[in-house]
Amino acid sequence: MGARAMLLAGTEGRDLTRLEEYRAIGGYAQVPKARAMSSDDLIAELQAATLRGRGGAGFPMGRKASLIDRGSPRPKYLVVNADESEPGAFKDRQVMAEVPHRLIEGCLIAAHAIEAKDVFVYIRGEYLAEYEILQRAVDEARAAGLLGDVDVTVYRGAGAYVCGEETALLDSLEGRRGQPRPRPPFPPVQGLYDAPTQVNNVCTIATVPAVLELGAAEFAKIGAESSPGTAIFSISGNVVRPGNYELELGTPMRELIYDWAGGIPDGRELKAVIPGGSSVPALTPDQIDVPLDYDSLGALGTFFGAASLIVVDDRCCMVQLALRSTKFYMHESCGKCTPCREGTRWMVQLLERIEAGTAARSDLDLLRSVGDRILGKVLCALGEFAVYPVRSYLDHWEDEFVAHLERGGCPFAGESSLEGIVAPSDAHARHAAAEVPA
Amino acid sequence: MTGGDVARFAEEVRALAARFPDARSATIPALRLAQERHGWLPPEAFREVADALGLTPAYCHAVASFYDMFHLAPVGRHLVEVCTNLSCALSGAQRVVDAFEAELGVRPGETTEDGEITFRTVECLGGCGYATVVAIDNRYRQHVKAEDVPQIVEAVRGR
Amino acid sequence: MRGGRVSAPELVTLTVDEVEVTVPKGTGLVEAALAAGIEIPVFCYEPRLGPPVGACRMCLCEVAPGPPKPQAACTLAAADGMVVKTARTSAMAAEAQNATLEFILVNHPLDCPVCDKGGECPLQDLTFRYGPGNTRMVFPKRTFEKPIPISPTIALDRERCILCYRCTRFSESVAEDGQLVAVNRGALTTIATFEDEPYRAPFSGNVIELCPVGALTSTQYRFEARPWEIQNVPTVCGLCPVGCNVSATTREGRVKRILSRNHPEVDGGWLCDKGRFAFGHLRARDRIEDPLRRAGRRRFEALSWADALDELERLLRAGGSSTVTALSGSETVEQAYALGKLLRQGLGAHTAVLPEEVPDALDAFRAPLSAIRDAPAVVVLCDEPVAERAPIVDLWIKAARRRGARILTEIPEEPLEGAVLVSDDAARCAWFARDLGAAAAFYLPRTPNGRGVADAWSAAADGEPGDEEPRLLVVSRELAAADPSVRALARRAEAVVGIGMFEDTFRGLCDLVLPGTSYLERDGTTVNLEGRLQRQRRAVIAPCPDELAWIARLAERFGVELSPHASVVFEEVSARCYGGIGFGDVGERTPLPARAESRAPVAAPASAPLPDGEGLRLVTYRPLFSGAAVERTPELQFMRPDGEVELAPDDARARGIRTGDPVTVSSNGTSRELRARVARDLAPGLVRIPRDDAAGLHDVVEVSGRA
């Protein structure tokens, strides 16, 4: 286990955003190979590789393709989820910025598997530079006749985290407010424009060429048994060398934090690791010898998520961490379903009171209870993403919450690394609704 | 916009719409186009987009108000946005925010007197490994420290 | 359609709270539970608004097979062997529904005592049954300026709104007006119209009834009554030929509001804003309560009923058999029959000006209006906008389009399998119904009960109409009084008698006017555009005697036997033209009469030729928001059309005219300044103008832009 370049292979010393450079290292060679195969064979190959989705849920990409209703008279669509908005995640961005053609190659192969003629890449609006690079690469590939009868459209979002949720993404792509849809029906049956649709994360699709190049059998040997292959891990927060590291799945978390990212700076102590982006339960220092793969992290009661680690050292107040995190999910709640819309706001109000030291002990139970009442009742997982981390802070650092109540204020007395951090200024301050006190 | 501009705008929007299986999909690109023309999205912008796509102004406003990158109120010529989410915050984003407040003399969400710069604090920009991230007119500046702020502001004003 | 379409009669058996129930495959869980006699509480779920959205989370139940967490029952379809547990038998479901209510109430003002919805509020009821007893929320709630008008007829209280998105879904996917929307995101989301423009669309009022809380309320009903003080009288709207089923909410003898009384075949539970809000005319300033006699060119004076009947008798005797009756089509069957019997049997005056000619041939194409929604194709042959003539029909057509039906606005080359025909021209309708072999055909009459009135008049006696030169003219009701041809006739008559509600309409026209009742003040029957007999019930007492009462008294003087009771009168008519069904059997659920094959020949319609050259053919129409009732309802003034001329896209482009441009419409001599609207549904070569704005224009006009 350890470092292994697959998605980012060939980037050293080469500008792979340029078509000829990418072809020089064997780029696009897998497309004709795939197109020579029948859809069924290609899907079988992808299933054999058990390439698990890198967007969060870890659902096998090949199995998803097999669910596509290819008998449907409607067109089939492939949608690449490049909305990457999970706090802590910045891996998809590097793929689009450095190996856009690998993503396009993956799109063409996946499109062939599900018999799609239209591919849409939904990229978050803030990624302007990455959009330009990807768009240029698509134009280059089209000009070189590589797309064949497939068209790839790069679609820019406009600033809404929830649009990373696949059905909200589809509504946004249809020109609506990006709000999640009830499921069933699931996208493979009824997705974009109600047609069968495969939605995959950037890294999932960008891994597909490697699967064909190595062959499913070989690919399956790489990384962890239950989750083969590599992943680009985004690591940020209190580490010496934050950044992206492509490692085999199953690499120990400790190795990533201490060997690759250089450990905790300024001689501070490790306090917490949020392993999958800000939406998952945090781990304590004694839990970091876990292999970085879906099942091992699942066994610890947290998630692989977006393969994005946020490292927190002992300067940070966990109540402030909870408050800032919850404000994000409140701000991004789409407002469609009741528990998330109302519950996240209520949690913020409770956390503010706890941080101020004016809360009662019963407020801690209330905070837990409000969280429990959101879990499992929401239309999409965003509401739960607000709860998971906060609950883990309460479980592991309850004494710190209690200390706030006992001292009548933050025990860090203004020294917390998050002290004074501001919430986002509301984008639409013009609206009456914006006067709402959170 | 003059009548001619409106007609040309409608043409551009219809061209956008033609690239999708359903013209409605052009709503967000069309709103972005309108925002580039007006600097923000005034009521007439919604009417223009609605006319071009056969939608209603109310619908277009409903869509725009859902997304943070659309401006429903006038903004400065330049947009300075500081990420204040966890990773940047853990790495001192609030000191960068303070520096901008001091340098610009406005609070987050406000625009400078001269209408040059609108200053916003925003959610994660996807640059967590390169904190603090500051987006200037949607172009990222990374590893920003409080001490870089005066020179950044100067550069922006210079544009 | 997202959410899937219900089809196939295949049956599935599932268990709801231990009760086994068998339903057609695809039935929603909410309906399946209902079939088992079990309620699954809902807020956002409303099948008439399209696929479920699963937003409010009120319907959370324990469902197996499925993930080990509560499922939104409203978004699931019944499947074989499914086991559903509601709050009654599942702790998980009970907890989930309780949680949902707690979250809904977290920011709800709980101002029930001053809320119009109080006492008939689903949120109140469900909170009582499934909700938390006390509140754990001690923080400042979201506050908004409240209530804000979103139109002169509708007020919005954003604090009470629970964001079920029923109103916005109605606006987007039923009425398709796209005017009421949700703005902003998350906890800041609110319902709104564009800027401060009013919600100005013909069906806007339905959102009041759809709202499950007191967020959208009627400005007319505000603070007017409490549920325990009111009565709801089931009746039928009398303002257009659809005859939507309504209930009139009354308090202390006054109509306070009109609500829909869902008839799935006729109105699908929707009302137009005219039917809903125009009841204001009952108390109009110029309402006629006593008989009036001409006392100067434009003046009337009241006279006693005794004098009035003597005077009327005198005029009738003078008029004799050359009395002509102008009927409006807004009378009940019984009123028309009573008049007919008095005048025809008593005076031998067989001549009438009837509002409608409905060819019998159409009875062979009879079907419920809901057949439009289910048709694979709908052919709409209308010069006038459908919504202006028979509003609900427009919603059925939209529903058909959403279901994937082809909507054609001209005659297709080859016959279309299962096509349904809709036309505003009786002759064309009858002809093309046969020509296309239509599965069903609907003629849109001009008047609410034109068909019933024609039936009744012909049933009243036998005898041939004489020449139309009237000595006495009897003008029945406003629609007739407003008709130019009737007014022309009046000028030739020696004397004119009117029956109606509003003084202004008859001033200068009549020598004697007798007070008339409104459709909300009378008992009787009407025949709607389907040919369906429906029952109107007296919701409030009229400020004047019932027509049948005094017509019967007068009939006596002419030796004509006539009952003052609608039931008796109806049965007389029924024996002659409605197969003898009894008054009591005419309810809102009366089945449509069977189709009647008719051999009667149908004449090919002479379709008006399009003028050649620059000219365009003028089509005028009576707008939905016009007429005596609307003119007397202040809240509806903003709905009245503001001087617009509609052009087909091609004709507009050819003249460089865009929507909103000021234009001049002229035909030899006369010209009018109007605003242009480009109408996609309009055939090339036609222009469309509301009748009142078209005064003086001939039927071929020129349209030119004004720079």
Ligand SMILES: Cc1cc2nc3c(=O)[nH]c(=O)nc-3n(C[C@H](O)[C@H](O)[C@H](O)COP(=O)(O)O)c2cc1C
């Ligand atoms: C609130 C929310 C946000 C999400 N954001 C993203 C995202 O930014 N990128 C992404 O790939 N998946 C995101 N997901 C997961 C997607 O819904 C979906 O599972 C994923 O794109 C499937 O791709 P995969 O199978 O390749 O992982 C998000 C899910 C939720 C509930």
Ligand code: SF4
């Ligand atoms: S959980 Fe939140 S984001 Fe997801 S649907 Fe509900 S309100 Fe919207």
Ligand code: FES
């Ligand atoms: S009724 Fe099912 S979610 Fe609203």
